[in-house]
């Protein structure tokens with residue numbers, strides 16, 4: 137299919153935005169950058185009229201489907217009857233928190249935000265305010281937003297998995313001062329010795345550990361029950377706040393998020409993405425005693441923002457959460473995900489590819505490797521290049537996904553309309569072509 141309009145739009149956009157895109161992660165190269173014309177259900181149509189079944193779902197917020205009429209109607213009613221924001225409290229604030237509390241027993245009190253980044257910032261500041269400590273711990277392979285202190289990662293691409301030296305820790309890019317790293321430690325998921333050592337040597341100084349137990353930014357590689365329980369116990373013992381970042385997993389992998397699957401609860405939790413089915417809304421909350429340090433009283437933790445709890449965001453959250461709470465939308469997404477996992481398993485087996493799935497079906501990690509990776513370093517020894525080739529072929533066949541196996545496949549309720557026979561057929565062809573290419577490469 138011609139990409140005539142794409143190349144015109146790309147050339148024009150280069151005149152106006154760095155790399156011709158509104159944010160870094162949308163740039164896939166001049167030929168490949170996708171310009172979307174419309175979206176509905178689980179489908180995207182690009183500016184040249186090509187249609188895709190979308191498993192990328194805007195990095196995960198779409199949980200019902202694009203342009204869900206139930207959610208859109210609630211937002212339209214809200215803004216036409218009451219406006220978008222006033223900078224004052226509304227009844228809806230409490231109603232949304234009530235809904236979240238009915239699904240997430242770990243939440244006693246909450247505050248709102250506009251993005252996952254802002255929710256994490258709020259939770260970390262609250263943890264510091266409550267504990268009176270400064271140090272923060274995250275887990276290798278996790279991603280917790282675009283602010284300087286969270287923008288440090290293990291340099292896995294340049295790391296030698298055969299050597300004895302751990303990967304170095306580097307900033308995500310330029311403009312992040314070294315100073316922003318001074319209060320941050322990274323640990324390895326499921327590494328018991330490292331966890332014990334961290335708390336034995338620094339436990340008294342740690343304000344919080346922030347993690348995704350199912351790492352949405354590392355192909356859904358997941359904490360074991362034992363490791364997460366030990367982390368919970370150590371946090372309790374040392375008075376360190378456990379912050380579970382459910383920005384990707386929340387209202388997706390279960391009504392109560394990853395915490396419901398593990399039965400292990402955080403002191404503070406962050407939510408965004410699926411909470412509003414694509415409308416920009418986020419929240420953080422947790423134990424009342426901890427959250428009550430937030431406020432304008434002397435010594436209180438500052439939290440605010442002009443757009444916080446605006447009515448577009450909250451009406452979308454209210455409508456989405458009500459649907460997730462009252463219907464079996466999540467079971468539907470999970471069921472289709474399980475069918476897709478099965479069909480992909482058949483495709484990989486037929487092609488003679490060793491593969492392992494990670495995470496729940498609604499946030500499906502796919503790795504070309506014989507054993508399920510247990511941490512981010514294991515991801516490095518998966519055949520991510522073959523996955524990349526497979527993904528690009530699928531995109532050509534009209535299946536949209538991120539061509540990086542660190543990004544899982546996201547499922548939504550509307551995926552129940554996908555023709556699974558068609559998907560198996562194009563996946564078979566894409567796999568065959570990707571394998572042929574990798575064999576013919578010198």
Ligand SMILES: Cc1ncc(COP(=O)(O)O)c(C=O)c1O
Pocket residue numbers: 195250251252253254256279280281282348352353381382383384408409
């Ligand atoms: C686990 C997690 N936390 C935080 C964020 C940041 O969210 P946002 O992009 O809404 O700022 C992301 C974004 O992908 C995420 O996956």
